[in-house]
Amino acid sequence: MADQNNYKDNLKNFFNTKKGFFLLVLISFWIKTYIIYLTKFNLGISDFMQQIILFFNPLPFALLLLGIALYFKGRKSYWLLMLIDFLGSLWLFANILYYREFSDFLSLSIMKSSGSVSNHLGLSIMEIIHPTDFLVFIDFLVLTGLLVFKVITIDMRKPKFLWATAVSLIAVALFGINLSFAEKDRSQLLTRTFDNNYIVKYLGINFYAGYNAYQTYRENSTRANASSNDLNNVLNFLKTNRVGDNISYYGKAQGKNVFIFHLESFQQFLIDYKVDGKEVTPNINKFYHDQNTLSFDNFFNQVGQGKTSDAETMLENSLFGLPTGSVMTTYGSSNTFQALPAILDQKGYTTAAFHGDVGSFWNRDNTYKSWGYQYFFDEDFYKDKTNYSIGYGLKDKIFLKEAVQYLQQLPQPFYAKIITLTNHYPYELDKQNQTISKTKTGDQTVDGYVQTAHYLDQAFGEFIQYLKKAGLYNNSMIVVYGDHYGISNNHKKAIAQLLGKKSVSSYDLAMFQKVPFMIHLNGLKGGINHTYGGEIDVMPTLMDLLGIKDDDTIQLGQDLLATNRNQTVAFRDGDFVSPTYSKIGSTVYDNQGNVVNSLTKSEKQEVNSMQSRTDKVLSLSDKIITGDLLRFYTPSGFQKVNKSDYNYKYNATLKSLKKAQQKKKTSLIMEDGGKSTVDLFKTDAPELK
Numbered sequence: 001m002a003d004q005n006n007y008k009d010n011l012k013n014f015f016n017t018k019k020g021f022f023l024l025v026l027i028s029f030w031i032k033t034y035i036i037y038l039t040k041f042n043l044g045i046s047d048f049m050q051q052i053i054l055f056f057n058p059l060p061f062a063l064l065l066l067g068i069a070l071y072f073k074g075r076k077s078y079w080l081l082m083l084i085d086f087l088g089s090l091w092l093f094a095n096i097l098y099y100r101e102f103s104d105f106l107s108l109s110i111m112k113s114s115g116s117v118s119n120h121l122g123l124s125i126m127e128i129i130h131p132t133d134f135l136v137f138i139d140f141l142v143l144t145g146l147l148v149f150k151v152i153t154i155d156m157r158k159p160k161f162l163w164a165t166a167v168s169l170i171a172v173a174l175f176g177i178n179l180s181f182a183e184k185d186r187s188q189l190l191t192r193t194f195d196n197n198y199i200v201k202y203l204g205i206n207f208y209a210g211y212n213a214y215q216t217y218r219e220n221s222t223r224a225n226a227s228s229n230d231l232n233n234v235l236n237f238l239k240t241n242r243v244g245d246n247i248s249y250y251g252k253a254q255g256k257n258v259f260i261f262h263l264e265s266f267q268q269f270l271i272d273y274k275v276d277g278k279e280v281t282p283n284i285n286k287f288y289h290d291q292n293t294l295s296f297d298n299f300f301n302q303v304g305q306g307k308t309s310d311a312e313t314m315l316e317n318s319l320f321g322l323p324t325g326s327v328m329t330t331y332g333s334s335n336t337f338q339a340l341p342a343i344l345d346q347k348g349y350t351t352a353a354f355h356g357d358v359g360s361f362w363n364r365d366n367t368y369k370s371w372g373y374q375y376f377f378d379e380d381f382y383k384d385k386t387n388y389s390i391g392y393g394l395k396d397k398i399f400l401k402e403a404v405q406y407l408q409q410l411p412q413p414f415y416a417k418i419i420t421l422t423n424h425y426p427y428e429l430d431k432q433n434q435t436i437s438k439t440k441t442g443d444q445t446v447d448g449y450v451q452t453a454h455y456l457d458q459a460f461g462e463f464i465q466y467l468k469k470a471g472l473y474n475n476s477m478i479v480v481y482g483d484h485y486g487i488s489n490n491h492k493k494a495i496a497q498l499l500g501k502k503s504v505s506s507y508d509l510a511m512f513q514k515v516p517f518m519i520h521l522n523g524l525k526g527g528i529n530h531t532y533g534g535e536i537d538v539m540p541t542l543m544d545l546l547g548i549k550d551d552d553t554i555q556l557g558q559d560l561l562a563t564n565r566n567q568t569v570a571f572r573d574g575d576f577v578s579p580t581y582s583k584i585g586s587t588v589y590d591n592q593g594n595v596v597n598s599l600t601k602s603e604k605q606e607v608n609s610m611q612s613r614t615d616k617v618l619s620l621s622d623k624i625i626t627g628d629l630l631r632f633y634t635p636s637g638f639q640k641v642n643k644s645d646y647n648y649k650y651n652a653t654l655k656s657l658k659k660a661q662q663k664k665k666t667s668l669i670m671e672d673g674g675k676s677t678v679d680l681f682k683t684d685a686p687e688l689k
Contacts, residue, residue: 018070018077018155019163025085026059026066028139033058033092033205036136040096042490043201044506044585049185053202057178061206062088064171070164074156078147085140088206093136095205097128100490101425104305105196105208107324108216128426178203186586196324196573212324219322219330219626226627234554234620234629242551243562251547253521257476258344258542260315260417261463263456264308264424265486268297268514269498270453276437280450283461287480288518293526296560298579299517300534301484304572308419309362311483314535316340316371318555320621321572327625332367336631338553340539341415342372342641347548350374350414350660354403356382356394356421359648369643375657376648377406387687390430396422396459397685401678404466408677409657411664412475418463423449423456423486432686443494446487453486458684466681470668474522477545481538482515506584507593510577517560519545532567532579533560536617552635554624556617570614581607 014020034055037043045051065088069081098106146152182189182202189202190211199208263284271288273280288295303310303321309328310321316339321327327335341351352375359365359378368376379393382402388394394402399421407416422429427448436454438447460480467473487495489509496504504512517538520526537557543550544559558565568578575584581596581603582589588596588607599607624630634640647653661667668677 016153016155018157018159021078021152021155022066022070022081025081025139025143026062028143029062029066029085029088030058032089032136032139033062036092036096037200037205040133041099041197041200043197045201049181050201053178053181053185056181057202057204058206060171060175060178061204061210063174064168065206067164067167067171070167071159071161073159075154077159078154082140082144082147085143086137089137089140091209092205093133096133096136100128100130101488105200105205107196107212107305175207215324219622222623222626223628226629226632228629228632230623230627231629231633234624235633237616237620238554238556241558241566243558243565245544246559246561246563248525249561250544252524253477253542253545254547255413256521256546257413257472258349258415258546259467259476259478260415261460261478261480262311262417262419263460263480263482263516264420264422265484266423266453266456266482266515267486267512268299268482268516269512270450271516273450275439275450278436280436280454281457283457283464284480284516287460287464287520288516290520291526292522292524293518293520294524294529295526296517296529296531296533297514298530298532299481299515299560300513300532300569300571300577301482301515302534302536302569302571303484306362308483310572311481311535312362314557315481315538318536318539318557319624320536320556320570320618322622322625323572323618326362328367329363331625331628332363332370335370335625335628336640337370337372338630338635338638339371339641340542341368341374343543343548343638344415344546345372345374346637346639348413350410350412351416352377352406352410352414353417353419354399354406355379355419356389356396356399357392361392365648366643368648369646370641372641374646374660375406375410375653377403377653378648380650381406381653385687387430390422391426391428392424393421395433395685395687396420396456397462397683398687400459400463400466401681401683401685401688404678404681405676406657408470408668409661410667411660411670412666412668420456420459422459423452425486427452427486429455439494439498441494441497443491446491446494446498449486462681462683466677469680470677472668476521477542478518478520479538479542480516480518480520481535482517483535484515485513487512505593506587507582507589510571510575510582510584511593513571521545529560531560531565532569532577533557533565534569536570537565550635554630554633554635556621566613568610568613570617572618574614574618576610576614578610581610583607583611 015024037054043054045054065084066081069077069084072080095105186198186202189198196208199211270281272285279285287293301311302314305324306313306321306326306328309326313319313321313327317337322330345351351373353368353373354377355364357379359376365376365378382394382399384394388398403418410416426445429448429451433455434451436451439450441447467476492504495512496502501508537560540550540555540557541560544561568576570576576582580591588599590596661670669675
């Protein structure tokens, strides 16, 4: 008994020293982080070595950061230690919430675009947060309580700088060991473009924070040091990778109006999908299978952290999003672009975007000026009563109904992008608009997805009927696409049930990234096209259909209709898919989804060539954007966009629109003697009855 009491006394005395308390904080933070890795993130641990690395990687940076407190004395040292512990816990908590919705980790660029982040998380915070998430603070609360109630007393002795320095050096040495094992298991981890999951899995979430800050700094400094010579690699790549026009399709849409109909969070699997025998998207299905619609069934979203903003960047610039953050929020105001709206503006088109949310979301109100949009009709242009909005803005049916009043005023030909909103996470819809049953996967996040998708489909159907009644349907090229996934890879069990599978592999999840892409034009030879492509390929495809030469433009995509195009689809994390082989992480799959354990020499060369191309296009895109390289190059016939030419304020927009109508006299309302077409838009929206 005496020995036991002595042991307890010795243990208590040890924790009453600065070293003892430091060790207590360190171990609790280390173990807590590891548990969070296992329970809150989906890091894809595939073998024992990765499990060991995952367990080890929180330690070096925790030791380094917490060790800062050892350089101070007395109470200051203890409270600094707890402050660092709290900030580390807060960083973990924020990433848990962000990861749950976006399957990614917070970046400095995303945090800088605070409006987008707060909108993303703020509107759905109650759906995202789980009670167990708050356990991330339990060690901080317990340890703070031990100090406050003096269960552990503060060691007031002067700091031993030699010991503190030793701790810092040990932390650096341990990180070196961590890095060497990580590089052994995943070579070129920090030199190639990898998914952020890899950085966290191998080197830890605290290292990721520092590494991301460094990446952001490097990107910002790249512009200052860039020169026209940096374009040589880009131009050489484009010269050797341009594809010829498809004569059967080139110029088929010349002079036609263009609609870009943006299906928010809409995935390909929804096409022809049924719930309890009822089609989820009957109107989109009909459009998809129309004889005048060219539909692509192997079209992939290629977005990164920027999600919708990445999709728009690729769609209208043929440039990828960034490894972290969003092009639109980080570079939309300052960079030079040669976007499709600007090109069409200079070809005599009226260009306009319609969106039922605030104009500042994803920095659209600034980026659209850089892209050459003459008009941007955001939420300020529409009536918004109490029950008109849900989630991220106006409900789609009401939004489209109200957008018609401005659409009819656009001088023809026009380019109009319509961005829907209701089918956005967390997929909430009021009961009066729920007209289809939820799925029954048991996953609350997933099961409401078909209801908002069905509502979006109804809104789309109403819009198409309006176009037909107003005479626009047969005189327009209507492009419909899904911007990104709606159901993240964090919902594997639910995804498997939706797809009728027992489980899903990494290959299945890659195929799950397919989104619809459809081009409708009266007289167009339609059908289902099986070519592999993605959002990066949209701009060159549309330009060829419109008969606009792009022989000297800087576009990293290729015309989807070209017969000699490369069908390797690059994902933002460095993975790729193709009709023959796909590489997800370090695993190679054949086109049936089987793991390929051994490759012949020629097959290995083919896979390596695909990987090389993937790395190349991502790297070139990053250099173009971060270096603002387009300022050094202007295609023939193109004039640099002057952002001061555009004013999206309500009164200025209406004045400019009225002046444009009087000048060209080709708008719907002018052609019909001033008669409005708004009443031709029929909607069953219960809010308007």
